[in-house]
Amino acid sequence: MPGVPPSARPRACWSVYPGRVPAASDSPTRPSSAISGFDRTFVDELAPLTVPWRGADVPDPALLVLNGDLAETLGLDLEALRSVDGVALLSGAASPADATPVATAYAGHQFGGYAPLLGDGRALLLGELVDLHGHRVDLQLKGSGPTPFSRGGDGFAVVGPMLREYLVSEAMHALGIPTTRSLSVVATGRGVHRSGIEPGAVLARVAASHLRVGTFEYAARKPELLRPLADYAIARHFAEFLGFPATEAEAGDRYIAFFEAVLDRQASLVAQWILVGFVHGVMNTDNTTISGETIDYGPCAFIDAFDPSAVFSSIDHGGRYAFGNQPAVLKWNLARFAETLLPLMGAEPDASIAAATAVLDTFDDRYNRYFVEGLRTKIGLVDTTDASDLIDDLLTMMTEHHADWTGTFRALADELRGAPSSLATLLPNDDSSPWLHRWHTALDRLGRDRRQTADTMDRINPLYIPRNHHLDAALRSATDGDMTSFERLLAAVTHPFEHRDEWAHYADPAPVSFTDTFQTFCGT
Ligand code: AMP
Ligand code: MG
Secondary structure (H helix, E strand, C coil): CCCCCCCCCCCCCCCCCCCCCCCCHCCCCEEEEECCCCCCCHHHHHHHHHHHHHCCCCCCCCCEEEEHHHHCCCCCCCCHHHHHHHHHHHHHHHHEECCCEEEECCCCCCCEEEECCCCCCCEEEEEEECCCCEEEEEEEECCCCCCCCCECCCCCEEEEHHHHHHHHHHHHCCCCCCCEEEEEEEEEEEEEECEEHHHHHHEEEEEECEHHHHHHHHCCCCCHHHHHHHHHCCCCCCCHHCCCCCCHHHHHHHHHHHHHHHHHHHHHHHHHHHCEEECCCCCCHHHCCCCCCCCCCCCCCCCCCCCCCCCCEEECCCCCHHHHHHHHHHHHHHHHHHHHHHHHHHCCCHHHHHHHHHHHCCCHHHHHHHHHHHHHHCCCCCCCCCCCCHHHHHHHHEEEEEEHHHHHHHHHHHHHHCCCCHHHHCCCCHHHHHHHHHHHHHHCCCCCHHHHHHHHHHHHHCCCCCCCCHHHHHHHHHHHCCHHHHHHHHHHHHHCCCCCHHHHHHHHCCCCCCCCCCCCCCCC
Protein backbone atom coordinates (compact mmCIF):
# COMPACT_ATOMS: atom_id res chain seq x y z
CA MET A 1 0.00 0.00 0.00
CA PRO A 2 1.39 3.46 -0.80
CA GLY A 3 2.49 5.74 2.02
CA VAL A 4 0.84 8.80 3.47
CA PRO A 5 -0.58 10.80 0.59
CA PRO A 6 0.72 14.21 -0.32
CA SER A 7 -1.47 17.10 0.60
CA ALA A 8 -2.16 20.10 -1.52
CA ARG A 9 -3.77 23.38 -0.81
CA PRO A 10 -7.55 23.00 -0.53
CA ARG A 11 -9.36 24.45 -3.49
CA ALA A 12 -12.96 25.31 -4.01
CA CYS A 13 -14.71 23.37 -6.76
CA TRP A 14 -17.31 25.97 -7.50
CA SER A 15 -17.26 29.42 -8.91
CA VAL A 16 -18.25 32.35 -6.77
CA TYR A 17 -21.72 33.68 -7.42
CA PRO A 18 -21.21 36.85 -9.43
CA GLY A 19 -24.09 38.86 -7.97
CA ARG A 20 -25.81 39.06 -4.62
CA VAL A 21 -26.50 35.60 -3.26
CA PRO A 22 -30.28 35.32 -3.09
CA ALA A 23 -31.47 34.67 0.44
CA ALA A 24 -33.61 31.59 0.06
CA SER A 25 -35.30 32.15 3.37
CA ASP A 26 -36.69 35.50 2.21
CA SER A 27 -39.03 34.03 -0.35
CA PRO A 28 -41.96 31.96 0.86
CA THR A 29 -42.14 28.43 -0.57
CA ARG A 30 -45.37 26.66 -1.19
CA PRO A 31 -46.06 23.31 0.46
CA SER A 32 -46.21 20.05 -1.49
CA SER A 33 -47.75 16.77 -0.38
CA ALA A 34 -46.21 14.70 -3.18
CA ILE A 35 -44.12 12.99 -0.50
CA SER A 36 -45.48 12.79 3.01
CA GLY A 37 -44.68 10.95 6.19
CA PHE A 38 -41.19 12.34 6.68
CA ASP A 39 -39.47 11.57 9.98
CA ARG A 40 -36.99 13.96 11.57
CA THR A 41 -34.94 12.04 14.09
CA PHE A 42 -31.74 13.85 13.10
CA VAL A 43 -33.28 17.28 13.59
CA ASP A 44 -35.00 16.25 16.82
CA GLU A 45 -31.89 14.73 18.38
CA LEU A 46 -29.19 16.97 16.94
CA ALA A 47 -30.87 20.30 16.34
CA PRO A 48 -27.64 22.31 16.88
CA LEU A 49 -26.23 20.64 13.76
CA THR A 50 -29.09 21.93 11.63
CA VAL A 51 -30.51 25.20 10.32
CA PRO A 52 -34.12 25.20 9.05
CA TRP A 53 -33.95 26.38 5.46
CA ARG A 54 -35.72 26.22 2.15
CA GLY A 55 -34.82 25.99 -1.51
CA ALA A 56 -34.48 28.84 -3.97
CA ASP A 57 -37.34 29.38 -6.37
CA VAL A 58 -37.13 27.45 -9.62
CA PRO A 59 -37.89 29.40 -12.79
CA ASP A 60 -38.80 26.54 -15.10
CA PRO A 61 -38.66 23.04 -13.58
CA ALA A 62 -38.43 20.00 -15.86
CA LEU A 63 -38.02 16.44 -14.63
CA LEU A 64 -35.02 14.94 -16.47
CA VAL A 65 -34.91 11.54 -14.84
CA LEU A 66 -36.86 9.74 -12.12
CA ASN A 67 -35.85 6.45 -10.52
CA GLY A 68 -39.01 4.33 -10.56
CA ASP A 69 -37.46 1.33 -8.80
CA LEU A 70 -36.07 3.43 -6.00
CA ALA A 71 -39.32 5.37 -5.63
CA GLU A 72 -41.13 2.05 -5.28
CA THR A 73 -38.71 0.81 -2.62
CA LEU A 74 -39.35 4.04 -0.74
CA GLY A 75 -43.09 3.48 -1.02
CA LEU A 76 -43.51 6.71 -3.00
CA ASP A 77 -46.25 7.39 -5.52
CA LEU A 78 -44.70 7.77 -8.97
CA GLU A 79 -47.59 9.75 -10.40
CA ALA A 80 -47.44 12.18 -7.49
CA LEU A 81 -43.69 12.61 -8.00
CA ARG A 82 -44.20 13.36 -11.71
CA SER A 83 -46.93 15.92 -11.02
CA VAL A 84 -46.28 19.66 -10.93
CA ASP A 85 -46.34 19.46 -7.15
CA GLY A 86 -43.96 16.51 -7.13
CA VAL A 87 -41.44 18.17 -9.44
CA ALA A 88 -41.64 21.33 -7.34
CA LEU A 89 -40.76 19.27 -4.27
CA LEU A 90 -37.89 17.47 -6.03
CA SER A 91 -36.47 20.80 -7.20
CA GLY A 92 -36.62 22.51 -3.81
CA ALA A 93 -39.16 25.09 -4.99
CA ALA A 94 -41.81 23.58 -2.72
CA SER A 95 -41.28 22.27 0.80
CA PRO A 96 -42.86 19.06 2.09
CA ALA A 97 -46.15 19.96 3.76
CA ASP A 98 -45.31 17.97 6.88
CA ALA A 99 -41.55 18.51 7.24
CA THR A 100 -39.03 21.29 7.73
CA PRO A 101 -36.02 21.01 5.45
CA VAL A 102 -32.67 21.83 7.04
CA ALA A 103 -29.12 22.54 6.00
CA THR A 104 -26.64 20.64 8.17
CA ALA A 105 -23.31 21.69 9.61
CA TYR A 106 -20.06 19.79 9.26
CA ALA A 107 -16.35 20.45 9.06
CA GLY A 108 -13.73 18.58 7.07
CA HIS A 109 -10.18 18.09 5.91
CA GLN A 110 -10.09 19.05 2.26
CA PHE A 111 -6.94 17.96 0.42
CA GLY A 112 -5.27 17.64 3.82
CA GLY A 113 -6.15 21.13 5.10
CA TYR A 114 -8.69 21.59 7.88
CA ALA A 115 -11.85 23.63 7.22
CA PRO A 116 -13.68 24.14 10.53
CA LEU A 117 -17.02 24.92 8.90
CA LEU A 118 -18.27 23.46 5.64
CA GLY A 119 -21.85 22.27 5.90
CA ASP A 120 -24.55 21.96 3.26
CA GLY A 121 -23.64 24.92 1.09
CA ARG A 122 -26.05 23.85 -1.61
CA ALA A 123 -28.05 20.99 -0.15
CA LEU A 124 -31.16 20.54 1.94
CA LEU A 125 -32.12 17.57 4.03
CA LEU A 126 -35.86 17.21 3.43
CA GLY A 127 -36.27 14.54 6.08
CA GLU A 128 -36.11 10.79 6.64
CA LEU A 129 -38.19 8.02 5.13
CA VAL A 130 -38.43 4.38 6.12
CA ASP A 131 -38.27 2.16 3.05
CA LEU A 132 -40.19 -1.05 2.39
CA HIS A 133 -37.37 -3.08 4.00
CA GLY A 134 -37.65 -1.04 7.18
CA HIS A 135 -34.43 0.91 6.56
CA ARG A 136 -34.36 4.58 7.54
CA VAL A 137 -32.94 6.81 4.81
CA ASP A 138 -32.38 10.54 4.29
CA LEU A 139 -33.87 12.35 1.32
CA GLN A 140 -31.63 15.27 0.41
CA LEU A 141 -31.70 17.81 -2.39
CA LYS A 142 -28.39 18.90 -3.92
CA GLY A 143 -28.18 22.17 -5.83
CA SER A 144 -31.29 23.70 -4.27
CA GLY A 145 -29.83 27.15 -3.66
CA PRO A 146 -27.67 29.04 -1.21
CA THR A 147 -27.74 28.33 2.51
CA PRO A 148 -25.99 29.86 5.51
CA PHE A 149 -23.12 27.44 4.72
CA SER A 150 -22.56 28.58 1.13
CA ARG A 151 -19.33 30.47 1.91
CA GLY A 152 -19.55 32.64 -1.18
CA GLY A 153 -20.59 29.78 -3.44
CA ASP A 154 -23.80 30.14 -5.42
CA GLY A 155 -25.57 27.18 -3.83
CA PHE A 156 -26.54 25.77 -7.21
CA ALA A 157 -25.62 22.74 -9.28
CA VAL A 158 -25.75 22.11 -13.01
CA VAL A 159 -27.20 19.44 -15.25
CA GLY A 160 -23.99 17.59 -16.26
CA PRO A 161 -22.58 16.91 -12.78
CA MET A 162 -25.99 16.07 -11.27
CA LEU A 163 -26.71 13.56 -14.03
CA ARG A 164 -23.17 12.24 -13.54
CA GLU A 165 -23.90 11.62 -9.85
CA TYR A 166 -27.27 10.06 -10.74
CA LEU A 167 -25.79 7.64 -13.27
CA VAL A 168 -22.60 6.70 -11.43
CA SER A 169 -24.33 6.18 -8.08
CA GLU A 170 -26.96 3.96 -9.71
CA ALA A 171 -24.22 2.04 -11.54
CA MET A 172 -22.38 1.52 -8.24
CA HIS A 173 -25.60 0.27 -6.66
CA ALA A 174 -26.10 -2.17 -9.53
CA LEU A 175 -22.53 -3.38 -8.99
CA GLY A 176 -23.50 -4.18 -5.40
CA ILE A 177 -21.31 -1.45 -3.87
CA PRO A 178 -22.69 0.50 -0.89
CA THR A 179 -23.64 3.95 -2.11
CA THR A 180 -26.08 6.79 -1.82
CA ARG A 181 -28.80 6.46 -4.45
CA SER A 182 -30.39 8.94 -6.81
CA LEU A 183 -34.12 9.49 -6.99
CA SER A 184 -34.34 12.26 -9.59
CA VAL A 185 -32.72 15.13 -11.41
CA VAL A 186 -34.79 18.20 -12.18
CA ALA A 187 -33.55 20.92 -14.53
CA THR A 188 -34.37 24.28 -12.98
CA GLY A 189 -34.36 26.57 -16.00
CA ARG A 190 -31.84 28.78 -14.18
CA GLY A 191 -28.59 29.68 -15.92
CA VAL A 192 -25.72 28.99 -13.52
CA HIS A 193 -22.25 30.54 -13.87
CA ARG A 194 -19.50 27.98 -14.25
CA SER A 195 -16.84 28.22 -16.96
CA GLY A 196 -19.73 29.67 -18.97
CA ILE A 197 -23.44 29.72 -18.24
CA GLU A 198 -24.75 26.20 -17.68
CA PRO A 199 -28.26 24.87 -17.13
CA GLY A 200 -29.05 24.50 -13.42
CA ALA A 201 -30.29 21.25 -11.89
CA VAL A 202 -31.23 19.67 -8.57
CA LEU A 203 -30.48 16.07 -7.62
CA ALA A 204 -32.66 14.25 -5.10
CA ARG A 205 -30.38 11.87 -3.22
CA VAL A 206 -31.19 9.02 -0.88
CA ALA A 207 -28.64 7.98 1.76
CA ALA A 208 -28.52 5.68 4.78
CA SER A 209 -27.59 8.97 6.45
CA HIS A 210 -25.51 12.04 5.71
CA LEU A 211 -23.31 11.58 8.78
CA ARG A 212 -19.71 12.06 7.76
CA VAL A 213 -16.31 12.06 9.44
CA GLY A 214 -16.64 15.82 8.94
CA THR A 215 -19.80 15.85 11.08
CA PHE A 216 -17.73 14.43 13.93
CA GLU A 217 -14.91 16.89 13.27
CA TYR A 218 -17.44 19.69 13.67
CA ALA A 219 -18.96 18.20 16.85
CA ALA A 220 -15.54 17.53 18.35
CA ARG A 221 -15.22 21.26 19.05
CA LYS A 222 -18.59 21.30 20.81
CA PRO A 223 -18.24 18.80 23.64
CA GLU A 224 -21.95 18.79 24.45
CA LEU A 225 -22.71 17.59 20.92
CA LEU A 226 -20.17 14.84 20.51
CA ARG A 227 -21.70 12.12 22.61
CA PRO A 228 -25.27 12.64 21.36
CA LEU A 229 -23.92 12.54 17.80
CA ALA A 230 -21.98 9.33 18.40
CA ASP A 231 -24.98 7.73 20.12
CA TYR A 232 -27.24 8.79 17.25
CA ALA A 233 -24.82 7.32 14.70
CA ILE A 234 -24.57 4.08 16.67
CA ALA A 235 -28.35 3.80 16.96
CA ARG A 236 -28.81 4.50 13.28
CA HIS A 237 -26.01 2.39 11.80
CA PHE A 238 -24.64 0.02 14.42
CA ALA A 239 -27.59 -0.76 16.67
CA GLU A 240 -25.79 -3.93 17.77
CA PHE A 241 -23.57 -1.77 20.04
CA LEU A 242 -26.44 0.00 21.78
CA GLY A 243 -26.47 -2.18 24.87
CA PHE A 244 -22.72 -2.69 24.83
CA PRO A 245 -21.04 -2.77 27.25
CA ALA A 246 -23.50 -3.44 30.02
CA THR A 247 -22.05 -0.96 32.52
CA GLU A 248 -21.76 2.77 31.93
CA ALA A 249 -18.31 2.65 33.57
CA GLU A 250 -17.05 0.83 30.50
CA ALA A 251 -18.93 2.97 27.98
CA GLY A 252 -15.62 3.90 26.32
CA ASP A 253 -15.52 0.41 24.82
CA ARG A 254 -18.71 1.18 22.91
CA TYR A 255 -17.05 4.05 21.10
CA ILE A 256 -13.93 2.01 20.40
CA ALA A 257 -16.18 -0.69 18.92
CA PHE A 258 -18.00 2.03 16.95
CA PHE A 259 -14.73 3.30 15.50
CA GLU A 260 -13.71 -0.23 14.60
CA ALA A 261 -17.04 -0.91 12.89
CA VAL A 262 -16.82 2.26 10.78
CA LEU A 263 -13.22 1.47 9.91
CA ASP A 264 -14.17 -2.02 8.83
CA ARG A 265 -17.05 -0.88 6.62
CA GLN A 266 -14.91 1.78 5.01
CA ALA A 267 -12.00 -0.64 4.44
CA SER A 268 -14.43 -2.97 2.71
CA LEU A 269 -15.91 -0.11 0.69
CA VAL A 270 -12.62 1.15 -0.67
CA ALA A 271 -11.54 -2.41 -1.51
CA GLN A 272 -14.75 -2.69 -3.55
CA TRP A 273 -13.94 0.57 -5.34
CA ILE A 274 -10.49 -0.70 -6.27
CA LEU A 275 -11.94 -4.02 -7.46
CA VAL A 276 -14.15 -2.23 -10.01
CA GLY A 277 -11.54 0.40 -10.88
CA PHE A 278 -13.38 3.33 -9.31
CA VAL A 279 -11.59 6.57 -8.44
CA HIS A 280 -13.64 8.78 -6.13
CA GLY A 281 -11.59 11.88 -6.82
CA VAL A 282 -12.30 13.92 -3.65
CA MET A 283 -11.84 11.71 -0.60
CA ASN A 284 -12.02 14.60 1.83
CA THR A 285 -13.16 13.72 5.34
CA ASP A 286 -16.51 15.39 4.66
CA ASN A 287 -16.97 12.85 1.86
CA THR A 288 -16.24 9.84 4.10
CA THR A 289 -19.50 8.49 5.52
CA ILE A 290 -20.14 6.82 8.85
CA SER A 291 -22.60 4.43 7.18
CA GLY A 292 -19.93 3.03 4.84
CA GLU A 293 -21.69 4.28 1.72
CA THR A 294 -19.96 5.99 -1.19
CA ILE A 295 -21.03 9.64 -1.24
CA ASP A 296 -20.55 12.75 -3.39
CA TYR A 297 -19.77 11.81 -6.93
CA GLY A 298 -17.83 14.81 -8.14
CA PRO A 299 -14.74 14.32 -10.27
CA CYS A 300 -15.02 10.54 -10.07
CA ALA A 301 -14.11 8.12 -12.84
CA PHE A 302 -13.50 4.48 -13.68
CA ILE A 303 -10.04 3.48 -14.86
CA ASP A 304 -9.62 1.79 -18.20
CA ALA A 305 -6.14 0.28 -17.80
CA PHE A 306 -4.98 -0.73 -14.32
CA ASP A 307 -2.79 2.13 -13.12
CA PRO A 308 -2.33 2.89 -9.42
CA SER A 309 -1.24 6.45 -10.20
CA ALA A 310 -4.32 7.32 -12.29
CA VAL A 311 -5.75 10.73 -11.37
CA PHE A 312 -8.70 12.23 -13.22
CA SER A 313 -9.69 15.16 -11.09
CA SER A 314 -8.70 18.50 -12.53
CA ILE A 315 -8.06 19.88 -9.04
CA ASP A 316 -5.96 16.99 -7.68
CA HIS A 317 -2.55 18.26 -8.71
CA GLY A 318 -0.65 16.36 -6.00
CA GLY A 319 -2.21 13.00 -6.86
CA ARG A 320 -3.46 12.76 -3.29
CA TYR A 321 -6.61 11.00 -4.41
CA ALA A 322 -5.05 8.87 -7.16
CA PHE A 323 -6.59 5.44 -7.78
CA GLY A 324 -3.96 3.49 -5.84
CA ASN A 325 -3.73 6.06 -3.02
CA GLN A 326 -7.32 5.59 -1.94
CA PRO A 327 -6.69 3.02 0.83
CA ALA A 328 -3.92 5.18 2.34
CA VAL A 329 -6.07 8.31 2.16
CA LEU A 330 -8.98 6.50 3.76
CA LYS A 331 -6.73 5.40 6.62
CA TRP A 332 -5.66 9.03 7.04
CA ASN A 333 -9.32 10.12 7.13
CA LEU A 334 -10.10 7.41 9.68
CA ALA A 335 -7.28 8.69 11.88
CA ARG A 336 -9.03 12.09 11.85
CA PHE A 337 -12.26 10.31 12.80
CA ALA A 338 -10.54 8.50 15.69
CA GLU A 339 -9.20 11.81 16.99
CA THR A 340 -12.72 13.16 17.31
CA LEU A 341 -13.81 10.13 19.37
CA LEU A 342 -10.89 10.11 21.82
CA PRO A 343 -12.75 11.96 24.62
CA LEU A 344 -15.51 9.35 24.48
CA MET A 345 -13.14 6.39 24.52
CA GLY A 346 -12.11 6.86 28.14
CA ALA A 347 -11.07 9.34 30.80
CA GLU A 348 -7.38 8.62 30.35
CA PRO A 349 -6.15 10.29 27.12
CA ASP A 350 -3.08 8.06 26.70
CA ALA A 351 -5.21 4.94 27.05
CA SER A 352 -7.72 6.28 24.51
CA ILE A 353 -4.95 7.05 22.03
CA ALA A 354 -3.48 3.57 22.52
CA ALA A 355 -6.90 1.94 22.00
CA ALA A 356 -7.69 3.99 18.88
CA THR A 357 -4.21 3.37 17.46
CA ALA A 358 -4.58 -0.37 18.00
CA VAL A 359 -7.78 -0.30 15.92
CA LEU A 360 -6.27 1.94 13.24
CA ASP A 361 -3.31 -0.44 12.99
CA THR A 362 -5.67 -3.19 11.84
CA PHE A 363 -6.65 -1.16 8.78
CA ASP A 364 -3.97 -2.43 6.36
CA ASP A 365 -4.71 -6.08 7.12
CA ARG A 366 -8.45 -5.59 6.83
CA TYR A 367 -8.18 -3.71 3.58
CA ASN A 368 -5.75 -6.26 2.13
CA ARG A 369 -8.01 -9.11 3.17
CA TYR A 370 -11.04 -7.52 1.50
CA PHE A 371 -9.05 -6.74 -1.62
CA VAL A 372 -7.40 -10.15 -1.96
CA GLU A 373 -10.66 -11.99 -1.23
CA GLY A 374 -12.39 -9.85 -3.82
CA LEU A 375 -9.72 -10.44 -6.41
CA ARG A 376 -9.71 -14.19 -5.78
CA THR A 377 -13.46 -14.15 -6.36
CA LYS A 378 -12.98 -12.21 -9.59
CA ILE A 379 -10.79 -15.04 -10.93
CA GLY A 380 -13.06 -17.82 -9.69
CA LEU A 381 -10.79 -18.88 -6.84
CA VAL A 382 -13.09 -18.48 -3.85
CA ASP A 383 -12.42 -20.71 -0.83
CA THR A 384 -8.72 -20.92 -1.36
CA THR A 385 -6.00 -19.13 0.50
CA ASP A 386 -2.97 -19.62 -1.71
CA ALA A 387 -3.72 -17.42 -4.70
CA SER A 388 -1.53 -14.43 -3.76
CA ASP A 389 1.19 -15.19 -6.31
CA LEU A 390 -1.39 -15.62 -9.05
CA ILE A 391 -3.00 -12.33 -8.11
CA ASP A 392 0.29 -10.42 -7.89
CA ASP A 393 1.45 -11.76 -11.23
CA LEU A 394 -1.86 -10.99 -12.91
CA LEU A 395 -1.74 -7.40 -11.64
CA THR A 396 1.88 -7.01 -12.78
CA MET A 397 1.02 -8.37 -16.22
CA MET A 398 -2.05 -6.15 -16.56
CA THR A 399 -0.10 -3.07 -15.50
CA GLU A 400 2.75 -3.83 -17.88
CA HIS A 401 0.44 -4.22 -20.87
CA HIS A 402 -2.05 -1.49 -19.88
CA ALA A 403 -4.74 -4.16 -20.09
CA ASP A 404 -8.28 -2.91 -19.69
CA TRP A 405 -9.25 -3.63 -16.08
CA THR A 406 -12.93 -4.44 -16.61
CA GLY A 407 -12.46 -6.20 -19.94
CA THR A 408 -9.70 -8.53 -18.75
CA PHE A 409 -11.82 -10.33 -16.15
CA ARG A 410 -14.61 -10.97 -18.68
CA ALA A 411 -12.00 -12.12 -21.19
CA LEU A 412 -10.55 -14.52 -18.61
CA ALA A 413 -14.00 -16.09 -18.19
CA ASP A 414 -14.30 -16.41 -21.99
CA GLU A 415 -10.89 -18.05 -22.07
CA LEU A 416 -12.09 -20.62 -19.53
CA ARG A 417 -14.96 -21.42 -21.87
CA GLY A 418 -12.44 -22.09 -24.62
CA ALA A 419 -12.72 -18.71 -26.37
CA PRO A 420 -9.35 -17.05 -25.85
CA SER A 421 -9.56 -14.45 -28.63
CA SER A 422 -10.71 -11.46 -26.55
CA LEU A 423 -7.97 -12.11 -23.99
CA ALA A 424 -5.39 -12.15 -26.78
CA THR A 425 -6.28 -8.57 -27.66
CA LEU A 426 -5.57 -7.51 -24.05
CA LEU A 427 -2.51 -9.55 -23.08
CA PRO A 428 0.11 -11.02 -25.43
CA ASN A 429 -0.05 -14.82 -25.58
CA ASP A 430 3.61 -15.30 -24.65
CA ASP A 431 3.07 -13.54 -21.35
CA SER A 432 -0.39 -14.80 -20.53
CA SER A 433 0.13 -18.50 -21.36
CA PRO A 434 2.26 -19.44 -18.33
CA TRP A 435 -0.10 -17.53 -16.05
CA LEU A 436 -3.16 -19.17 -17.59
CA HIS A 437 -1.55 -22.58 -17.12
CA ARG A 438 -1.01 -21.88 -13.40
CA TRP A 439 -4.56 -20.54 -13.08
CA HIS A 440 -6.09 -23.62 -14.72
CA THR A 441 -4.01 -25.86 -12.48
CA ALA A 442 -5.25 -24.00 -9.39
CA LEU A 443 -8.86 -24.40 -10.54
CA ASP A 444 -8.34 -28.09 -11.34
CA ARG A 445 -6.79 -28.68 -7.94
CA LEU A 446 -9.96 -27.31 -6.37
CA GLY A 447 -12.06 -29.54 -8.64
CA ARG A 448 -13.77 -26.55 -10.28
CA ASP A 449 -15.78 -26.99 -13.43
CA ARG A 450 -14.46 -24.46 -15.94
CA ARG A 451 -17.75 -23.47 -17.51
CA GLN A 452 -19.47 -23.07 -14.16
CA THR A 453 -16.55 -21.03 -12.86
CA ALA A 454 -16.74 -18.78 -15.94
CA ASP A 455 -20.47 -18.25 -15.39
CA THR A 456 -19.90 -17.41 -11.72
CA MET A 457 -17.18 -14.95 -12.70
CA ASP A 458 -19.54 -13.25 -15.15
CA ARG A 459 -22.01 -12.68 -12.35
CA ILE A 460 -19.53 -10.56 -10.38
CA ASN A 461 -17.26 -9.07 -13.07
CA PRO A 462 -19.17 -6.31 -14.88
CA LEU A 463 -19.34 -5.96 -18.63
CA TYR A 464 -20.58 -2.37 -18.48
CA ILE A 465 -19.24 0.34 -16.24
CA PRO A 466 -19.77 4.07 -16.86
CA ARG A 467 -16.74 4.45 -19.10
CA ASN A 468 -15.50 8.00 -19.17
CA HIS A 469 -15.79 8.56 -22.91
CA HIS A 470 -19.39 7.33 -23.05
CA LEU A 471 -20.41 9.19 -19.92
CA ASP A 472 -18.77 12.38 -21.09
CA ALA A 473 -20.56 12.24 -24.45
CA ALA A 474 -23.90 11.41 -22.83
CA LEU A 475 -23.60 14.30 -20.38
CA ARG A 476 -22.68 16.74 -23.14
CA SER A 477 -25.79 15.80 -25.12
CA ALA A 478 -27.94 15.94 -21.99
CA THR A 479 -26.63 19.42 -21.21
CA ASP A 480 -27.71 20.38 -24.73
CA GLY A 481 -31.17 18.99 -24.04
CA ASP A 482 -30.98 15.50 -25.56
CA MET A 483 -31.35 12.75 -22.93
CA THR A 484 -31.28 9.79 -25.35
CA SER A 485 -27.61 8.76 -24.89
CA PHE A 486 -27.87 9.25 -21.13
CA GLU A 487 -30.89 6.96 -20.92
CA ARG A 488 -29.23 4.27 -23.04
CA LEU A 489 -26.03 4.35 -21.02
CA LEU A 490 -28.01 4.35 -17.77
CA ALA A 491 -29.88 1.22 -18.89
CA ALA A 492 -26.60 -0.60 -19.62
CA VAL A 493 -24.71 0.37 -16.47
CA THR A 494 -27.64 -0.50 -14.24
CA HIS A 495 -27.57 -4.02 -15.75
CA PRO A 496 -23.80 -4.39 -15.60
CA PHE A 497 -23.57 -8.18 -15.87
CA GLU A 498 -26.19 -8.79 -18.54
CA HIS A 499 -24.86 -9.16 -22.08
CA ARG A 500 -26.92 -7.47 -24.78
CA ASP A 501 -25.79 -6.96 -28.35
CA GLU A 502 -27.05 -3.39 -28.47
CA TRP A 503 -24.83 -2.51 -25.53
CA ALA A 504 -21.65 -4.07 -26.97
CA HIS A 505 -19.93 -0.71 -27.58
CA TYR A 506 -20.27 0.22 -23.89
CA ALA A 507 -17.76 -2.52 -23.09
CA ASP A 508 -15.05 -1.01 -25.30
CA PRO A 509 -12.23 0.91 -23.65
CA ALA A 510 -11.82 4.55 -24.58
CA PRO A 511 -9.63 5.45 -27.56
CA VAL A 512 -6.12 6.42 -26.44
CA SER A 513 -6.65 9.97 -27.71
CA PHE A 514 -9.44 10.29 -25.14
CA THR A 515 -7.69 8.69 -22.16
CA ASP A 516 -4.59 10.86 -22.62
CA THR A 517 -6.52 14.06 -22.06
CA PHE A 518 -9.52 13.06 -19.94
CA GLN A 519 -10.17 14.98 -16.74
CA THR A 520 -13.25 15.28 -14.60
CA PHE A 521 -14.24 18.47 -12.90
CA CYS A 522 -16.06 18.70 -9.65
CA GLY A 523 -17.67 21.61 -11.37
CA THR A 524 -20.74 21.28 -9.72
P1 AMP B 1 -18.28 18.65 -2.29
O1 AMP B 1 -17.03 18.87 -3.06
O2 AMP B 1 -19.52 18.54 -3.13
O3 AMP B 1 -18.15 17.54 -1.31
O4 AMP B 1 -18.52 20.00 -1.45
C1 AMP B 1 -17.60 20.49 -0.50
C2 AMP B 1 -18.19 21.66 0.21
O5 AMP B 1 -18.38 22.73 -0.70
C3 AMP B 1 -19.53 21.41 0.86
O6 AMP B 1 -19.60 22.19 2.03
C4 AMP B 1 -20.50 21.93 -0.18
O7 AMP B 1 -21.75 22.30 0.37
C5 AMP B 1 -19.75 23.14 -0.71
N1 AMP B 1 -20.15 23.48 -2.07
C6 AMP B 1 -19.90 22.80 -3.20
N2 AMP B 1 -20.42 23.45 -4.27
C7 AMP B 1 -21.03 24.57 -3.80
C8 AMP B 1 -21.74 25.66 -4.40
N3 AMP B 1 -21.94 25.70 -5.71
N4 AMP B 1 -22.21 26.62 -3.60
C9 AMP B 1 -22.02 26.58 -2.27
N5 AMP B 1 -21.35 25.59 -1.65
C10 AMP B 1 -20.85 24.59 -2.39
MG1 MG C 1 -19.20 16.64 -0.03
